[in-house]
Amino acid sequence: MNFNDNNPLQRLIALLAKLPGLGPRSARRVVLSLMKKPEATLRPLAHALIEVADNMKSCAACGNLDTQDPCHICDDARRDRSMICVIEDVGDLWAMERSGIYRGLYHVLGGTLSALDGVGPDQLRIASLVRRIAESKQTTPVHEVILALNATLEGQTTAHYVAEQIGSSGISITRLAHGLPVGGELDYLDDGTLTAAFTARQKAS
Numbered sequence: 001m002n003f004n005d006n007n008p009l010q011r012l013i014a015l016l017a018k019l020p021g022l023g024p025r026s027a028r029r030v031v032l033s034l035m036k037k038p039e040a041t042l043r044p045l046a047h048a049l050i051e052v053a054d055n056m057k058s059c060a061a062c063g064n065l066d067t068q069d070p071c072h073i074c075d076d077a078r079r080d081r082s083m084i085c086v087i088e089d090v091g092d093l094w095a096m097e098r099s100g101i102y103r104g105l106y107h108v109l110g111g112t113l114s115a116l117d118g119v120g121p122d123q124l125r126i127a128s129l130v131r132r133i134a135e136s137k138q139t140t141p142v143h144e145v146i147l148a149l150n151a152t153l154e155g156q157t158t159a160h161y162v163a164e165q166i167g168s169s170g171i172s173i174t175r176l177a178h179g180l181p182v183g184g185e186l187d188y189l190d191d192g193t194l195t196a197a198f199t200a201r202q203k204a205s
């Protein structure tokens, strides 16, 4: 089949092909599969995409991406507000949630410090974390901050910097146990490994 750029099918395939984990071949397979069951898959997918696109919000408190602000986690009265788990990005938050090990709140930094990529503290949500911890004293004080950053050089440098900024005034600062593979990113860990690293978390020195 010969497509040109004005062809909606070609446009759809080209858009899907840019997504992580997909390429042109997978994108074509996805589109073909969707078109074979338009009512069961294609139309519900289109609606779900529009609904998320129209309602997507970044949580002002924690930086999570959701369809409401505050996000479903910050808004959940059953979560333990005395714990904040600091992660690099929303994918890591989802990994923690999948493991089911953690019932506290999160704080998404939005990346890691990287001199190479020109990412300094101001580009990350570090100041808002420090502010959040300070403000928590008026309601439910934060007792533990878990630095669940990736086991990369940048992740560990960032963890060290964040720990310094928080200081130690009555707050336990912990980090995930070794056992995280070096260079390991949370999102790629199986749930068992992540759970073990979380359970055996250690005081950050």
Ligand SMILES: [Zn+2]
Residues within 6 Å of the ligand: 059, 060, 061, 062, 063, 064, 070, 071, 072, 073, 074, 075
């Ligand atoms: Zn939130």
